[in-house]
Amino acid sequence: MSELNQISKSKLHGLWALTNRELKKWYKAPVVFVLTLVQPVLWLGLLGNALNFSNLVSAGSITFPPDLASQFTVAQLSALNQFFQGLSSQILTGAFGTTSYISFMAVGMIAFTALFTTMFSGMSVVWDRRLGFLNKALSTPVSRAVIILSKVFSATLRSMFQAGIILLIAVPLGFEFGPSFNPLNLLGVFAILFLICMGLSSMFIAINIRSTRIETPMAVVNLLNLPLTFASNAFFPIDRMPSWLQAVASVNPMSYTIDGCRQLLIFNTNYMQLAWDFAIVGIFAAIVTTIGIVLSWRFLNK
């Protein structure tokens, strides 16, 4: 009798079990696992090179026409060449804050892989509902908050893992760390990613837990995907956008997440800006996580 029916002491029992259940679906399925690793390589390798804006202004692409070149001495030509090289790196630094576009965009990619993984993995809640697992879990003494949090955590952990992989892959592809980078900054990157993933996954779970059809969350994801991606600083700097788009991008929490990551990884860190990024993302995460968890909670206690 004594060992049975013990009312569990911890309110959080089952949290790791449920989180790990989600994660196992991923790391124990070799095909899925490999695909999640291949996807960022494709993105970085293809998109990163296809959209390489630095090639547009690179001095290496400038050859002087012969009649123009004959008017200058060799020394003058090399000085001119240096001038254009300086100019192009000025343009790049002015626009992207770095001369390496692939570094600029790799950080955007890190944040977006996190976003997509969060959005899609939140869908498992629809299956849990349709297949009865949710009801089964609700009939056990596991806390309702734990059921929701396990979904949030598994989505968050998975996203952060993928973000780390992209960073690893980006280095051999030409990723350049900023002058003020030190390995501890990586902790900051994971911290800000953790915040945004918590917020977004809570929001998606609150939406998904109500839908009985897998199509509904798919439609929501597709609707939000594009504006969140392109109305942000992921691929293009905000201050070079038309002013109406700047307004959209500056309320997009992804912009702050990405800027925070860039401050830590590739820029010469501006700590004021970094603190601001963390504050915005932190507030966003706190509000959205609370709303998401409260909504899910109310649904589960119907």
Place this chain on the structure above:
Amino acid sequence: MGEDVIKAEGLTKVFNHSLVAVDHIDFSVKQGEVFGFLGPNGAGKTTTINMLITILKPTEGEASVLGYSIAREANAVRNIIGVVPQEYTADEDLTGYENILLCADLYGISREISEKRAADLLNLVEMTAFKDKKVQTYSGGMRRRLELACGLVNRPKVLFLDEPTLGLDVQTRTATWEYIRTLKKEFGMTLFMTTHYLEEADSLCDRIAIIDHGKIVVVGSPEELKHGLGGDLITLAIKENEDVTGLIQKVEHVKEVRKEDGTYRIKAEFGEVTTPFIIEALRRKGYTVTKLTLTEPTLNEVYLEYTGRSLRDTEESGEAVFAQRMTVRRARR
């Protein structure tokens, strides 16, 4: 015996302020009993079980499990009950063993105890050989046994089974009944089950409640319910060409005698006891019985008597239909 394990008083669930799914029902389930809930689709079976297992809150009324209120002491209830849902809820991507451990974790049972328990339960449902295979490779019967093992992981005092044999073939269904009988006998567990299969209710349940339109229409043991219909039907013929209606009528427990084309159709209570008395009464007066059949009413007739014969075209949610389809499809693998 005698102690009420489950008690419901005026239990009611109204969805969206208008749809009355369960309408002020009262019943009690006694210690060690197998209690069956029967009823057509949409009658309120699943809503009732969902309230008792604390995943739905009653709109009105009260129910308790072993004295704990399902509304106010839900966590205490959850700790002492086991649930075997209608659907196959085991995770396809995990092994049977991992699934049982996962269920144990949901009850906050320490790994030390749960590993031992999982081994015992796998043994009980004869699944030890397949414990490290992924659930996606399991047949319907194996899945059902795994669900049963998961439902027992917290050593529940009361086990709730929602349509435990939905979609299973006859062999697997019979085997599942055996497990249920074992549970009742060896662990003295109280069982609450819903079912569509009347022969299942007849062979497993000590008492049955028939529910329709959210109300309990009748409660009793299968025997009582069948007798309630007016007893067994005896048909007999005699060699002599005389009317013995009056003679048969005098035998104890005979309720009604009709003569049709030379055979007597007799409605009597306790048919297997009454029949010899009828034969004896006829023989003593020198009559010879040439033909005799005894038919006991089946639960089918009881069920149709109380719920009517009209087809039910109640609307069901797409979600419920999908879940049932998935269950049946997986059961047939």
